[in-house]
Amino acid sequence: MNTPPSNEIHTVCWQGDTDGYLEILDQTALPTVVKHVACKDVPSVIESIKMLRVRGAPAIGIAGAYGMVLAIDHAKNSYDTDTKKMSCLQQLAEDLATARPTAVNLRWAIERIKKLILDSGPIPDYSELQQSILDEAKCIQHEDQILCERIGEHGCSILPEGDILTHCNTGALATGGIGTALGIIVTAWNKGRRFQVFADETRPLLQGARLTAWELAHRQIPVTVLVDAAAAHLLKTGRIGCCIVGADRITANGDTANKIGTYGLALLAKAHNVPFFVAAPSSTFDLDLQSGDEIPIEERSENEVLEPFNFRSAPATATAFNPAFDVTPASLIAAIVTERGIIRDVSLETVASVITRGT
Numbered sequence: 001m002n003t004p005p006s007n008e009i010h011t012v013c014w015q016g017d018t019d020g021y022l023e024i025l026d027q028t029a030l031p032t033v034v035k036h037v038a039c040k041d042v043p044s045v046i047e048s049i050k051m052l053r054v055r056g057a058p059a060i061g062i063a064g065a066y067g068m069v070l071a072i073d074h075a076k077n078s079y080d081t082d083t084k085k086m087s088c089l090q091q092l093a094e095d096l097a098t099a100r101p102t103a104v105n106l107r108w109a110i111e112r113i114k115k116l117i118l119d120s121g122p123i124p125d126y127s128e129l130q131q132s133i134l135d136e137a138k139c140i141q142h143e144d145q146i147l148c149e150r151i152g153e154h155g156c157s158i159l160p161e162g163d164i165l166t167h168c169n170t171g172a173l174a175t176g177g178i179g180t181a182l183g184i185i186v187t188a189w190n191k192g193r194r195f196q197v198f199a200d201e202t203r204p205l206l207q208g209a210r211l212t213a214w215e216l217a218h219r220q221i222p223v224t225v226l227v228d229a230a231a232a233h234l235l236k237t238g239r240i241g242c243c244i245v246g247a248d249r250i251t252a253n254g255d256t257a258n259k260i261g262t263y264g265l266a267l268l269a270k271a272h273n274v275p276f277f278v279a280a281p282s283s284t285f286d287l288d289l290q291s292g293d294e295i296p297i298e299e300r301s302e303n304e305v306l307e308p309f310n311f312r313s314a315p316a317t318a319t320a321f322n323p324a325f326d327v328t329p330a331s332l333i334a335a336i337v338t339e340r341g342i343i344r345d346v347s348l349e350t351v352a353s354v355i356t357r358g359t
Helices: 042-050 057-078 082-097 104-119 126-156 181-190 207-218 228-236 262-271 348-355
Strands: 012-015 021-025 036-039 163-166 197-200 223-226 240-245 249-251 256-259 276-279 325-328 335-338 341-344
Touching: 012 057, 012 126, 021 057, 036 042, 036 057, 042 057, 042 082, 057 082, 057 104, 057 126, 082 104, 104 126, 126 181, 126 276, 126 335, 126 341, 163 181, 163 228, 181 207, 181 240, 181 276, 197 207, 197 228, 207 223, 223 228, 228 262, 240 262, 256 262, 262 276, 262 325, 335 348, 341 348
Parallel strands: 163 197, 163 240, 197 223, 240 276, 276 335
Antiparallel strands: 012 021, 021 036, 249 256, 256 325, 335 341
């Protein structure tokens, strides 16, 4: 298995100054090949987000922020009036923000960059503005690195004894730091806790098998991959101390959208009296939405199900239902771990008390 040359997994990295480009670790090639793609314009960033070359709510938010550096470059070099330049920027920002609709971090990052553009005035110095956007994108990435460490520290305090079951990928590949749910696992391991991590395959694209197992093996943390349908049997054995997952959007009442299969896993954990934890930064909370019923659920190409990895697995006349996410009700979540603290007894009141703290 190929591994990065050091302990750092550089998922998203800006190369050069304002005339540089965005380099992305191509997650579609993992675990067998480690390769990077160079995104030198906005369409290539959007393609990388849509095709899951970069994925995970925090990571695509960071990629989107860097994409706006490229958007400024395109606008200032392609149009001769400030009106046309601003119109172009607004359109490119919206194209980036809607590249994946469920993960709220992407729009959150784009809106943060758009505020810089609005604050620059009607006739900005585009070179200075581009530098400001690059600095802000780097700041977003650095902030995510720090908050991942804080999530890891908070999460360690509530991890029970026993092995851990996780779903999808929530590590360095999905964030700007060590990860959210996987960051808690890594932090606990580094503090001397010992356990086995069980990773659901996470069908249809196998992010658990291809990515989570790859990250854990790279960090020399024992990992066992299981098919998603084996989770109930595993939980029944009694060896799982907790389930812990990430999130792509969390509403005001604590309902959580995450990779498809998360809701089912939460139901299974409840049935077997196993605590189910969610780990996510405050930027993943969408307090404008009151419940999970309001979260838009991305539906992806049916070919991901019918022809996974170029292997036809169903008859030619069959169709597929392929939602990328599902919503886990707050009632199934034992706690949500954020960089601002731990939300227990998840509700409108407890979410607000932690997420609005210090704002």
